[in-house]
Amino acid sequence: MKRTEWTPENYFEDTWLDSPDLTDIRTLGVIGLGDVGITMVLGLMLYGQSRYDELILIDPNTANRQRLEHELRQIRSLVTSFPKVTLAEPAELIRADMVFFVASVSVPKVGETITDARLIQFGSNWKLLQQYAEELLTQGYNGLFGVVSDPVDFLATKLVRSFKLDPRRVMGFGQGVMAARAAYYGGDNVRMFGPHGKGLFVANDATDFDMQQSIELSQLTLQENMVIRSFGYKPYLAPALSSAAIAITDMLNGQLHYSSQFLGQFSWGERYQFSPKGLLLRKLEHDELRNVVQQTYKQVGEAYESANRQIEQS
Secondary structure (H helix, E strand, O other): OOHHHOOHHHHHOOEEEOOOOOOOOOEEEEEOOOHHHHHHHHHHHHHHHHHOOEEEEEOOOHHHHHHHHHHHHHOOOOOOOOOEEEEOOHHHHHHOOEEEEOOOOOOOOOOOOOOOOHHHHHHHHHHHHHHHHHHHHHOOOOOEEEEOOOOHHHHHHHHHHHHOOOHHHEEEOOHHHHHHHHHHHHOOOOEEEOOOOOOOEEEOOOOOOOHHHHHHHHHHHHHHHHHHHHOOOOOOHHHHHHHHHHHHHHHHOOOOEEEEEEEOOEEEEEEEEEEOOEEEEOOOOOHHHHHHHHHHHHHHHHHHHHHHHHHHHO
16 A cells, blocks of 8 residues: 555555665665764664665764764674774765765754744754755765654654655654653553654553553653653653664564554654555554544644744744
8 A cells, every 4th residue: 555545544444555675775874963863873873783884973072073083993703793883074975875864953942941842853854864965865875764852743744744744654763762761650561652752652452451551651751751851851762763773674674663654645643664565554443442542643734834823924
């Protein structure tokens, strides 16, 4: 099935969606080497190991590039192979099979009052992403794009729509940490649906579903970001690893993972698995859960359209 033909009604059965060939994704580009970017790169090196041939790293901060040129190349093992690390200029991203946007501006400081920073970040991060994407596409880049910066789902959706890209080429990576936070409170059987942030829904169990438990888990998952901040630290370790490095590597290895894939008209966060047959999205057996998830998908679309109108008018 083509991704643009998918609707939430397809949750009544297992669905195989069209997908890119991931077997030859060996060289990754990473734009943005702040806390999340560096931690993600370390995760790709240590968890992915020989799955990758090369990591092409881009950052506008010269001093940061110079110190990482030394430090990352000094991570070595006598028994394990790690991918080659190249600190480069943006023009070299054309060599990558998949480019990840991890750069971010307007990140709330620790102690700063936060309501929902997604709209502010959407506008500022889109300008950055748009610039890099336009330069790459003008050079003839035909690889895949991965979005890690917030708001993951909005940015991934806008990237597909603005550049009229094949939906298979754009993926978001923000759901892994939300699923991990939910599992921290609710155990291994939890299932997470929707965006990285406000609007997500966590099911306590896809088969033994309980609405009240699921609502409580959803709230705990959303609040976890503020819990970490209450300790005086920015939460970036688990997001960089669970949402990005681990999820990306598992995805490329054909394993179950959480990501955001463009389905229907929007980027939709779910648990996916790529295989030679296509992108597998499992049916939901439980009627009440299926109804809630279908409604969540609709709300994700409405939230994107509202946010997009605001940044277009600003």
